[in-house]
């Protein structure tokens with residue numbers, strides 16, 4: 001898959017709830033040592049999917065490639 005779309009986490013806004021991690025059906029996220037999500041597999045992110053952004057309660061998720 002072309003890598004022109006993947007999630008980006010604003011760690012200043014992220015509260016570590018891991019809702020995005022639990023939600024994503026494509027295994028894009030892993031967890032960091034501080035418990036917050038890491039975009040470990042951006043190549044697995046689905047172009048134009050905004051699922052994790054919609055479920056994030058703090059508005060911490062944006063997308064590389066979003067216009």
Ligand code: SF4
Nearest residue numbers: 014015017018020056
């Ligand atoms: S859903 Fe939002 S606030 Fe929760 S862990 Fe993911 S990025 Fe952070």
Ligand code: SF4
Nearest residue numbers: 024045046049051052
């Ligand atoms: S945009 Fe979709 S595929 Fe990409 S990390 Fe979020 S839920 Fe997973």
